[in-house]
Amino acid sequence: MIYLDNAATSFPKPERSIQEVMQCLRRYCGNPGRSSHRMSMEAARKIYECRTVIAQLFGCDDPESIVFTYNATYALNIAIKTFAVPGTHIVISNFEHNAVLRPVAALRKRQCDYSVFDARGTKEQVLHSFCNAIRPSTRLAVITHASNICGQRLPIAAIGRYCSAHGILLIVDASQSAGSVSLDMERDHIDVLCAPGHKGLYGPQGTGFFIMGKAVRAYAEKGDTLIEGGSGFQSEDLTMPNALPERFEAGTLATPALAGLCESIKWVQQIGVEAIGAQEREIGKRLCEMLRSLRGVTLYGCTPETDAFGTSVLLFNMKNFSPAEIGEELDHAGICVRSGLHCAPLAHHTLGTGEDGAVRVSIGYYNRTADAEALWHALRCMQRSL
Amino acid sequence: MRATSMNHCTIAIGSVTHAMKGQDILTRNHIPSRIIRLKAGETKHGCGYGLSIDCMQIAMAEQLLNAGGVVYGETIGGYE
Numbered sequence: 001m002i003y004l005d006n007a008a009t010s011f012p013k014p015e016r017s018i019q020e021v022m023q024c025l026r027r028y029c030g031n032p033g034r035s036s037h038r039m040s041m042e043a044a045r046k047i048y049e050c051r052t053v054i055a056q057l058f059g060c061d062d063p064e065s066i067v068f069t070y071n072a073t074y075a076l077n078i079a080i081k082t083f084a085v086p087g088t089h090i091v092i093s094n095f096e097h098n099a100v101l102r103p104v105a106a107l108r109k110r111q112c113d114y115s116v117f118d119a120r121g122t123k124e125q126v127l128h129s130f131c132n133a134i135r136p137s138t139r140l141a142v143i144t145h146a147s148n149i150c151g152q153r154l155p156i157a158a159i160g161r162y163c164s165a166h167g168i169l170l171i172v173d174a175s176q177s178a179g180s181v182s183l184d185m186e187r188d189h190i191d192v193l194c195a196p197g198h199k200g201l202y203g204p205q206g207t208g209f210f211i212m213g214k215a216v217r218a219y220a221e222k223g224d225t226l227i228e229g230g231s232g233f234q235s236e237d238l239t240m241p242n243a244l245p246e247r248f249e250a251g252t253l254a255t256p257a258l259a260g261l262c263e264s265i266k267w268v269q270q271i272g273v274e275a276i277g278a279q280e281r282e283i284g285k286r287l288c289e290m291l292r293s294l295r296g297v298t299l300y301g302c303t304p305e306t307d308a309f310g311t312s313v314l315l316f317n318m319k320n321f322s323p324a325e326i327g328e329e330l331d332h333a334g335i336c337v338r339s340g341l342h343c344a345p346l347a348h349h350t351l352g353t354g355e356d357g358a359v360r361v362s363i364g365y366y367n368r369t370a371d372a373e374a375l376w377h378a379l380r381c382m383q384r385s386l
Numbered sequence: 387m388r389a390t391s392m393n394h395c396t397i398a399i400g401s402v403t404h405a406m407k408g409q410d411i412l413t414r415n416h417i418p419s420r421i422i423r424l425k426a427g428e429t430k431h432g433c434g435y436g437l438s439i440d441c442m443q444i445a446m447a448e449q450l451l452n453a454g455g456v457v458y459g460e461t462i463g464g465y466e
Contacts, residue, residue, distance in 0.1 A: 032402065033401075033402035033403070033435075035423065036421075036422060036423030036435075041421065044402045044406065045406065048402075048403060048406040048407070051403070062407075062455060063403065063407060064401070064403050064404060064407060232401075232402060232434070232435075233400040233401055233402070233432065233433055233434030233435065234400060234431055234432040234433070234434060235426070235432060235433050236426055236432045236433075237432065241400060241401065243400060243401040243403075243404060243457055244403075245403055246401050246402075246403065
């Protein structure tokens with residue numbers, strides 16, 4: 001089986017991550033932050049360790065600024081709804097996933113409005129388009145670092161500098177870049193960074209988090225909570241404690257999954273984010289060349305030839321086949337890709353793929369050039385079968 | 387009371403995350419500590435976690451926790 005659907009969730013996972021999940025389930029899976037017995041404390045210690053490795057990876061000083069969620073969608077929802085005060089104007093890009101678009105649209109009930117800027121083109125063009133979308137009432141920008149349907153990477157540091165200088169809070173969706181592109185909360189002027197644990201960080205599903213920068217923590221400690229419940233301390237109060245991260249972590253955390261995530265992030269750090277990204281992009285570049293050699297193949301969006309190409313995600317369609325048919329045929333050939341709209345209809349509309357969407361190929365660290373070649377062969381066979 | 391036994395004092399913290407951060411800071415500064423669970427009646431802010439340390443090192447510990455941004459409450463216990 002050849003797995004080329006790493007933008008949905010990465011596969012396989014590092015062995016040390018799998019082993020740690022098993023270890024946790026077998027040996028120390030107490031409820032973290034609830035008791036003082038050794039299993040509860042060992043579980044809490046592992047979760048704290050996971051916070052520290054995430055903090056290191058994203059240039060954050062304080063492990064308590066990391067709030068664990070079940071995935072990036074939960075992280076984005078909590079962050080957006082915590083920081084969007086009523087009446088705020090929000091700016092988003094035209095490459096956003098529904099994890100951003102839907103919560104932002106839902107905020108219209110709170111008299112929030114939003115504008116969409118065009119994130120295609122060079123860094124300067126994107127920044128210009130972003131600045132044009134800003135209004136006097138803009139207080140929040142929610143922007144993906146990298147598209148989930150093509151290789152487009154947005155100039156987050158430049159946007160962050162602008163936001164920082166103009167009092168606009170920046171929430172970054174790093175779902176497709178965390179683990180393969182360098183990100184630093186301070187350097188890139190990011191106020192809140194949201195990411196899944198199960199994609200480029202190679203952790204188990206059921207893990208995600210958001211990180212709050214120094215400037216927003218005081219507000220978060222007093223802001224409204226979306227979910228209330230057990231926190232393990234100050235249990236007599238009717239409200240969630242102010243202290244981060246527990247203010248946003250009601251209920252029991254997914255200890256085995258977070259234990260696995262902790263080890264998978266150490267694995268990422270060992271190899272190096274830049275090295276992982278470079279290897280994936282190299283295979284992406286090769287695959288792009290191969291796809292271009294096939295008649296009737298249309299590649300969409302940012303490709304390796306362009307400056308903004310920053311990830312290893314390719315999007316295409318092939319004449320005479322629907323995206324669903326291509327996905328099905330490739331599955332028969334033992335190749336996993338994802339076809340359709342990828343929960344990003346706005347981004348598909350931006351690229352003009354049509355109502356059926358397109359086929360996405362997303363490369364991970366465990367892929368080799370031979371996988372790209374196998375895909376190319378399978379597509380060529382499909383064409384010849386007509 | 388457990389938290390005030392002999393020459394050990396307990397710094398009430400609440401959050402287990404902050405207690406662990408505090409313990410790491412103290413360990414780096416050669417101050418041994420133990421994370422303990424506190425009952426609701428033991429602190430002003432209800433149940434939670436605390437750091438049990440030698441009372442002789444309490445002033446230094448509090449200084450380090452402050453510098454490290456660890457949120458803590460009252461100190462319980464001392465020499466009796």
